[in-house]
Amino acid sequence: MRLWLGLPVASALPRAHLCVFIPISERSRKDGALSLAALGTWAQEQLQRDAGAKVRFVSVGSTAGSPLEPYTLHVPGDEEVGYKRLPVRILKIWHYLGQEDDCDWVMKADSDTYVNLRGVSDRLSCFDPEEEHFFGVVHAIVPPRQLREMWPALYFGHGGSGYVVSRGLLPKVGRSALPCLEDMLEMTQGDAMEDVIFALCLQRRLDVQVESYGFLRPGGAWDAQLAEQEFVVNFHQARDELLDRRPKAPLQRWLHWDAQPPPLHACVMVAHPVENETDMMEVHRKLRADAAAQVLALAPTASEWAEPERMPLGLGRAQCVPSPMALARQAEVRLSAAGAPVKAFWTPKQLEQLSQCLVHSLGKKRCGWTDIREQRYGLSYWPPAQSSDACAEACCRSGADCSLFQYRADEGCWLGRWEESQAVASDKVWQGAVKVW
Structure with missing residues (x-):
């Protein structure tokens, strides 16, 4: 027998696709009530099975005799701490989980987080868990101006919204967690924001940056x-x-x-x-x-x-x-924080993986086209398409969002809507077409 999240399992059991852990405190009535609410809603046993997921509540105290008991994880060395010292618990938990090998993806969430298990699980299936991924709802923290030379702005995965580590990165996270805990205790005596400390740990020790895995509109009145x-x-x-x-x-x-x-x-x-x-x-x-x-x-x-x-x-x-049309528009978003490099919302590799995910799920589609040769402005760049046919297919798969594509080998694929585009004088000849059905 071996352990999965602290519970005995047969070695022949398949690896879980998504493992979610939620630190709770026996001092908090809110944690207890919301944990039970989670088991009655998004973390129901059937929904966990449907998503290939496992949900565990990390508790220092006993939950024996309560509905939480089968879903409780006790981590060696864990201790009750106040909210301000939560990084102490989180890093110890990651150290423990880093020694496990039973989850493709491990997600940390809070007791007041609602997780659509199937939605998160399906989205993560678009990416390779054997690669090193740190996903989250990307935020930025900007130190005071006088400290930015030593501590530049940091992008991190918002803790309450949950952040995710892939199986390929997890062992390194586990090995780094305790040294990061020592560093954090020396600098702050444990009084810090756990999501920021975790991101800082991965950046400084592993050179790993947080990436988005879903779209969060960063502003505007659209x-x-x-x-x-x-x-x-x-x-x-x-x-x-x-x-x-x-x-x-x-x-x-x-x-x-x-x-x-x-x-x-x-x-x-x-x-x-x-x-x-x-x-x-x-x-x-x-x-x-x-x-x-x-x-x-x-x-x-x-x-x-x-x-x-x-x-x-x-x-x-x-x-x-x-x-593809929505992703192309989303990929135009840039995140900016003083003292940190500008960060693209999606990387080209992520766009490729999401594109393949959609093709595998829906298959290819066919549309009718009327050819055009003039260059049009007001379109969005779609890097995964490496040919005119692939560009047309991406527009076709986008449904009503896309009615026009243009492609050149040296300029790539561009998608948009005919009525929102404008002709521009150009000597370049483009392969392109307007959708007619």
Whole structure:
């Protein structure tokens, strides 16, 4: 027998695709209540199985006799600490998990995090777990100006929204965790932000930077495109709007990302913070209802899924991976923090992997075209397409989002909408076409 997250399992059992761990404190009534709410909603046993996932609550105290007992992990050397010293616990947990070999992906979340297990699992299946990946909802912390020469701005994976480590990186994380803990205790006596400390540890010891694995619109008032957003990271601010419990004055949409919540659609992967059990259940209900509605829209005869409570949460990667056109637009986003390099939202390799994921799920599509040769402005670059045919196919797979493609071997593939583009005088001849069906 060997151990998986501290529990005995037969060595013949398959590796879990996604393992989620949630540190909880026996001093916190909120942690206890929300952990039970998670088991009744997003972390239900059946949903864990559907997603190839395992969820464990990391506790110092005993949960014997409670519904949490089968899902509790006890880590050697773990100790109760206040919130300000949470990095002490987190680094010890990562050290322990780094010695395991039973998870393709390991995700840390909080008790007030709602995780769409199927959505996260499907998205991570687009990437290779044997490679070294550190994924998260990317934020930046900027030190005071006088400290930036020694401590430049740092991109990190937001802890409450959960961050993810691949199997290929996990052993290195495990070996680095205790040295990072020693460094952190020397610098701060343990009083620090755990997500920042974790990112700093991976950057300084392993030269690993956090990357996005889902889209978080970083700003702007593009309400028509909010459904592209796959994380809700300021739920407490937007809950009345999202749960239709509106006060007399509706939510004011400021020009900041955290005040621009998307609807609670089935492809939202994470919502945080969901701070009480009632809201956790309501978020769950809305995501399941939307999943059922979308499946019925795709296959109206699938009456067995007509009841939301019977619908497996998560539509599968075919429905939730953004189209090439959406990804091309998202890839134009750049994250910037004083003292740190500008960071592209998606790397070219990620775009390639997401593109392959969509092709494998949906297969190739065919569209009708009318050729054009003039160059058009207002299009978005799509690097995975290395030929005119591949560029046309990417536009076709994008549905109504894309009605025009252009390609040159030296300029690559460009996608867009005819009505939003403009002709430009150019001596260059492009291969391109406008979609007619």
